[in-house]
Amino acid sequence: MNDKNNGGWSPYLAGALTGGVIILSALIAGNYFGASTCFVRVSGYIEQLFSPARVEGITYFKWFAPKVDWQVMMVLGILIGSFISSKQDGSFQIKSVPDMWSARFGSSPVKRGAFAFLGGIILMFGARLAGGCPSGYGLGAMVQLAVSGLIVVVCFFAGGILFAQLIYRGGEQR
Amino acid sequence: MSTLMNGLLTGIAFGFLLQKGRVVRFDKQMGALRLMDMTILKFFFSAILTGMVGVAILHQLGIARPLILPTNIGANIIGGLTFGLGWSIIGYCPGTSLGALGEGRIDALWGILGMLLGAALFAEVYPAVQDSILTWGREGSIRLPEIFGLNDWIVIAIFIAGGLGLFVWLEKKGL
Numbered sequence: 001m002n003d004k005n006n007g008g009w010s011p012y013l014a015g016a017l018t019g020g021v022i023i024l025s026a027l028i029a030g031n032y033f034g035a036s037t038c039f040v041r042v043s044g045y046i047e048q049l050f051s052p053a054r055v056e057g058i059t060y061f062k063w064f065a066p067k068v069d070w071q072v073m074m075v076l077g078i079l080i081g082s083f084i085s086s087k088q089d090g091s092f093q094i095k096s097v098p099d100m101w102s103a104r105f106g107s108s109p110v111k112r113g114a115f116a117f118l119g120g121i122i123l124m125f126g127a128r129l130a131g132g133c134p135s136g137y138g139l140g141a142m143v144q145l146a147v148s149g150l151i152v153v154v155c156f157f158a159g160g161i162l163f164a165q166l167i168y169r170g171g172e173q174r
Numbered sequence: 175m176s177t178l179m180n181g182l183l184t185g186i187a188f189g190f191l192l193q194k195g196r197v198v199r200f201d202k203q204m205g206a207l208r209l210m211d212m213t214i215l216k217f218f219f220s221a222i223l224t225g226m227v228g229v230a231i232l233h234q235l236g237i238a239r240p241l242i243l244p245t246n247i248g249a250n251i252i253g254g255l256t257f258g259l260g261w262s263i264i265g266y267c268p269g270t271s272l273g274a275l276g277e278g279r280i281d282a283l284w285g286i287l288g289m290l291l292g293a294a295l296f297a298e299v300y301p302a303v304q305d306s307i308l309t310w311g312r313e314g315s316i317r318l319p320e321i322f323g324l325n326d327w328i329v330i331a332i333f334i335a336g337g338l339g340l341f342v343w344l345e346k347k348g349l
Binding site: 153 | 175178179180182184185186189190191192194196197198199200201206207208209213214216218219220221222224225228229230232237238240241242243245250251252253254255256257258259263264265266268269270272274275277278279280284285286287289291292293295296297298304307313315316317318321329330341
């Protein structure tokens with residue numbers, strides 16, 4: 001497609017190097033990639049600020065206690081790493097509505113924000129029901145040849161592709 | 175090095191590479207789901223195939239211990255498809271949403287807040303899910319080599335052959 005690299009690296013190279021980071025993290029810390037569990041920990045942490053007794057009574061927060069662990073730091077690191085990379089090559093850009101979104105749904109940041117919020121709720125609910133997200137099931141479980149990883153990654157893409165076809169049917173309208 | 179510091183450095187390296195591959199971007203994520211631009215798939219499978227080989231070596235040498243997420247067929251499928259619905263709306267996944275925010279995409283912040291709420295909602299309904307969906311097709315921590323009766327390296331070789339075939343096909347199609 002047009003303008004595919006946008007001045008970035010080859011996705012094959014960046015991906016293979018990420019594979020190297022996955023190997024190093026297994027070697028050094030014995031940890032495998034994942035990103036959605038820490039959203040449970042942080043949401044429990046925030047809920048605890050308002051009502052500690054309530055969080056105490058929720059079973060799921062016993063499994064995934066509100067605390068800062070390896071994965072919370074890893075996900076925080078993604079934010080920092082992306083900031084460093086985008087500042088380094090000049091691709092950092094403050095933007096509140098993505099191009100493809102505004103071509104289909106208009107340039108209102110409020111509308112985009114509302115749907116991003118809604119999509120985030122649904123996506124995370126699904127991720128926790130499935131037991132993880134693309135990082136955990138793809139970069140963590142599939143890497144270790146887990147059956148679960150293959151099933152879930154196929155469903156992520158199958159669901160995503162199906163609903164994207166429905167949502168963007170009719171193409172660009174504005 | 176402390177575990178937390180290791181996590182932070184791992185994340186910084188991961189975020190740096192995600193951004194360099196331009197994978198954190200909404201247009202790239204939706205481009206893949208709309209079958210127009212498969213950049214994220216190339217990145218994702220390159221990472222998985224490379225990781226597979228290295229991690230298998232670590233496991234076989236006994237240097238790192240495997241941690242296999244259990245297979246719960248019902249929850250895996252229903253949760254995976256639900257994720258897909260949300261993904262097609264937000265256009266970021268949990269890891270890349272932080273990366274998108276890192277390169278200045280403010281809309282990702284609303285998505286992250288939604289994800290935190292989604293996690294809290296799941297915690298609320300977990301007891302009901304635990305007694306229903308999570309009991310459908312509970313197979314435990316099974317691996318592909320065992321269910322197909324193949325050696326780890328043969329499974330990895332199949333993945334690599336399939337992945338390279340996919341890459342060649344995508345390049346030929348100009349995706």
